[in-house]
Amino acid sequence: MGIPFNKPFLTGDETEYIKKAVESGKISGNGEYTKKCQHFFRERYGFKKCLLTNSCTDALEMTAILANIGEGDEVIMPSYTFVSTANAFVLHGAKIRFIDSREDHPGMDEDKIEEVINEKTKAIVVVHYAGVACDMKKIMHIAEKHNLLVIEDAAQAIDSYFTFSDGTKKPLGSIGHLGCFSFHETKNIISGEGGMLVINEDQFIERSEIIWEKGTNRSAFFRGEVDKYGWVDVGSSFLPSEITAAFLYAQLENLENIQNRRCQIWHQYESGLKRWGESMDIRMPHIPEYATNNAHMFYLVCKNIDHRDKLIYQLKEQGVHAVFHYLSLHKSEFYKDKHDGRHLPWSDRYSDCLVRLPFYYEMEEDVVVDTLTQTLL
Amino acid sequence: MGIPFNKPFLTGDETEYIKKAVESGKISGNGEYTKKCQHFFRERYGFKKCLLTNSCTDALEMTAILANIGEGDEVIMPSYTFVSTANAFVLHGAKIRFIDSREDHPGMDEDKIEEVINEKTKAIVVVHYAGVACDMKKIMHIAEKHNLLVIEDAAQAIDSYFTFSDGTKKPLGSIGHLGCFSFHETKNIISGEGGMLVINEDQFIERSEIIWEKGTNRSAFFRGEVDKYGWVDVGSSFLPSEITAAFLYAQLENLENIQNRRCQIWHQYESGLKRWGESMDIRMPHIPEYATNNAHMFYLVCKNIDHRDKLIYQLKEQGVHAVFHYLSLHKSEFYKDKHDGRHLPWSDRYSDCLVRLPFYYEMEEDVVVDTLTQTLL
Structure with a gap:
């Protein structure tokens, strides 16, 4: 059959870890392997808070909920991107203001952002095409000036960095207010389908856990912070199974x-x-x-x-x-x-x-x- | 540690099938194991169309999109149910009219439904608590009379039936317009997290595939029905990986x-x-x-x-x-x-x-x- 476009790489430990997850008696979400993966990402990249999701689309939808996107709000993003970048916000009623790519690179032309900003603009969604950083210094400056949220669609950008003018490097996904990653089979690190939300701002941490756990305060309950858990907000079932997380962990170790x-x-x-x-x-x-x-x-x-x-x-x-x-x-x-x-x-x-x-x-x-x-x- | 509340059961073929999925070179969604699972359900239960999802929550959200639920619409469901039954519709702006349980059973009291129906009512969401059928004859009659959609939250109801007065039995999930199942680790048939949308009405089939595939007509493209695929509707990444589907298929065989x-x-x-x-x-x-x-x-x-x-x-x-x-x-x-x-x-x-x-x-x-x-x- 020659050379396919993509072939998922198995490190060899994936099925072993899946067996271990099953033997532990817990294969629904937010178990040991989920925690191990999230810990790995926090340690390696200094992300403040990580939540595994079923897809990068899921992570983007969580950012739309966290940003309280509603009817009439405007969100800025490149036109040259995957449909999920836009759909996550359209599903919540947003109008999308699409930005052109750069001449030298498919990423969004940072100099064309400000011309579409108005009083309805809520967020800039940056897509790091091919894992190559957009000019995050420029984008964060624009966002600060207009008081906008920056969401990094870092689907392709695991283990990639932006270098500031003073030489300091920051991992992509850690610079905006929120970051989204993909572990789809075509990515560097995979779990078939899969993703992660990165939360870099304290103001979003508590609510992100609630939205992730179907609108309940279950995470706080298991930490002993509340007596019983119940329905406290909107949310969905964004968390992947331990089967998926176990697979992903074997990848991360490699x-x-x-x-x-x-x-x-x-x-x-x-x-x-x-x-x-x-x-x-x-x-x-x-x-x-x-x-x-x-x-x-x-x-x-x-x-x-x-x-x-x-x-x-x-x-x-x-x-x-x-x-x-x-x-x-x-x-x-x-x-x-x-x-x-x-x-x-x-x-x-x-x-x-x-x-x-x-x-x-x-x-x-x-x-x-x-x-x-x-x-x- | 004594006797836990739940312990996931492994049939023995799960990790073998996962290996096979990886070896096939395709572990993202809608591959061979997804098709095998969906085929199994269609054959065994006569469901018209099945789409695996990441959770029953996902399937419920798909029904909210298919039903065009928006701001001000009302949806009827029991109060004694999982938070996702409601959240899926609240996320799209619906007001929920909660119905009491029956005296003899935690399921929704069918005789209390009509009193909350008004011109804003769009759908009745039936929850088959403990896998035990609600009175579907009564509910379908009410829905027909008021021209409402019936969505079966059959999360717990795999392999369960409703018997009509003439003695014919129909599987739960196949009686309403749409049905939703869960394969969460606490269910009879599991994949850690997981679910399925069942579509029983022709009018929803084409759009359900599009919504499932992130708002694209990718499924039609792979069947050769369109030249190229693109963004044609709202949608999300509702489809699970082949890792999840392979696990589920081993369960279904047993x-x-x-x-x-x-x-x-x-x-x-x-x-x-x-x-x-x-x-x-x-x-x-x-x-x-x-x-x-x-x-x-x-x-x-x-x-x-x-x-x-x-x-x-x-x-x-x-x-x-x-x-x-x-x-x-x-x-x-x-x-x-x-x-x-x-x-x-x-x-x-x-x-x-x-x-x-x-x-x-x-x-x-x-x-x-x-x-x-x-x-x-």
């Missing part, structure tokens, strides 16, 4: 190893394709100086859509499964009539021209490099 | 065995406790003639709250972990000010007096019976 291997793949792609790309007028990924590279994805930007589609087709003929990515959300069937009419040409350009190469732990990246460099468009 | 064993436990509880209960003025579960018994739960109803709490305490002293259940939602901190003021005495009575006995596949029910019959209240 994070260094996984990241090292992925970085190796990324750099072999870059060095192997640089000259070929230049000769073909195909752009390689751009990593701004303030961003680190977590080797989540290797993408190419072709000259135009025909070029891109031909490349995907020709690779497929050779057994290499490369794929395009998002379609501009402001042009989607669901949102085109609701969009405010601004043109977002760079978002459209990445919709048309970007192609993602196969990327997984056990892959043979040299085969992809060879196939590509021998491909005639 | 459904007969699990159900046989649970029925045995239930009947040994009943026969062992009948005389003792009568002498203590403690009520056994009531199964109406139109309902079957899926042996989800064995509960007792004590004379009063002191009696009940003493029973729980004394059992705990003997190492037997029995637990109370719901607190009336109309009296919760979150809803008491929003409730319309009607007294719901039977719901309060079950909140105060009901106790659930330990119930799991590998338990020693005779030990619990002996402990109870030797307990002096």
Whole structure:
């Protein structure tokens, strides 16, 4: 079958840990493995509070509830992103103000944010595309000036950092008020489906636990802070099972190893394709100086859509499964009539021209490099 | 540690199937095991369409979206139920009209439904407490008369039936317009956390798939019905991973065995406790003639709250972990000010007096019976 786009990597301990969870007599959510995972993230990245969720979508929905998003509120985000970034807020009545991508990178153009801010604006949702940081200094400055919440959609951004001008590095997901991660099978660290909400502000901690536990104060009850627990707020069942958490923990124990291997793949792609790309007028990924590279994805930007589609087709003929990515959300069937009419040409350009190469732990990246460099468009 | 309230039962194939899912290269949602589970349910129970979800809460939220619940709409449900039954609709702006329990059973009193129906009423949410059917003939008649949607919260009701007056039996979850199931670790069939939406009406099928797949027409795309997929509606990430589905499928293959064993436990509880209960003025579960018994739960109803709490305490002293259940939602901190003021005495009575006995596949029910019959209240 050749080289698939993605293949989930098993570290070897996943099913062992799942067995242990079952033997413990507790496989519903918020058990030992959930706590172990949350502890790991707090320790390694200094996140203030972590809550595992069933998906990054779940985490985004929790941020919409925490931000009290309601009918008529406006939320700012890039158009070039996954549908869940927007849906989580639309479900609560928000109008989305979509921002164009940067010329040099699919991430949101930070300089275009302020022009859509008005008295209805509640939050800026930053998406760190391909795990590469947006300019968080600029964004936090804008948010502070206009008193807005910053939510980091860090779905692809585990183990990635933003470097401030004084040289200090902060992990993505820890800079905004709230951060959201994904452990979907295509991510660096996986649990099939899965996600996490990171809470960096004290004001949201207590309520986030309640929303996570179906609107009840169950967590406080188990800490002995209240006599009995009951319905105290809205909420949902955002917490994953211990089966999912056990799987995830086995991955986390191997994070260094996984990241090292992925970085190796990324750099072999870059060095192997640089000259070929230049000769073909195909752009390689751009990593701004303030961003680190977590080797989540290797993408190419072709000259135009025909070029891109031909490349995907020709690779497929050779057994290499490369794929395009998002379609501009402001042009989607669901949102085109609701969009405010601004043109977002760079978002459209990445919709048309970007192609993602196969990327997984056990892959043979040299085969992809060879196939590509021998491909005639 | 004595006898816990619940202990998840492993059939033995769960981790094997999880390994197979990983080896297949696909562990995100809507893969082979998800399809196998959904096929199993359709074949065995004649459900028209099934979609696995991360929880019964997720399934209930999908029904709220499918029913287009919005600000000012009213939804009818029992007060004696889990918080998610209500939250799923409150999250979308609904006002809840809580109904009292029946005298003979914690389920909703069908004769009290019509008095709260008005022009704002959108749906009746039926909860089959302990897997025992509500009077679905009566409820469907009321719904038809007032043109209301019926949503079955069948969280506890897998493999349970309603018998119509002509003797035909229909599985719970298949009678209302939509049905919701739970595979939480305390249920008969488990996947840690987990659930399923059942769609019995053609009008909801297409949209349910879209909502399930984050508001995209991805399912139609993979069936070749559309050229490319995109954002077409609201939605969320309701689908569980293949890890969860693989676990669940191992359980489903053992459904007969699990159900046989649970029925045995239930009947040994009943026969062992009948005389003792009568002498203590403690009520056994009531199964109406139109309902079957899926042996989800064995509960007792004590004379009063002191009696009940003493029973729980004394059992705990003997190492037997029995637990109370719901607190009336109309009296919760979150809803008491929003409730319309009607007294719901039977719901309060079950909140105060009901106790659930330990119930799991590998338990020693005779030990619990002996402990109870030797307990002096």
